[in-house]
Amino acid sequence: MNENYQKEFDPIALGLTKSPMFMGVNLKVFFGNMALCALICLHSKMLLGLLLFIGFHLIASRLSIKEPNFIFIYWQSFTKTPPTLNRKVWGKTNSYEPW
16 A cells, blocks of 8 residues: 555535534524523523523533534434333333443
8 A cells, every 4th residue: 555645535525514513513403502592581581591501502512523413313313212111121221222
């Protein structure tokens, strides 16, 4: 194998395959967080929603470093492999559990 070989990548194609991000998190997560916290602010008539927004955004941005679609991957793994009906009989064991 040639020792001078370097891996090539196309920056335009790489940018097209990445999910849209805003302020370090996925766009859907950002607007979902913003809507939920705005409703909390309106309902409680306090700025509690702002603190929740900042806290959730920091957690989401930390989890988005490696995988921007982390919430959707966890959601799919939970919905595709739900707990079995006999989980009360067998305790916490579930052979279909992915994690």
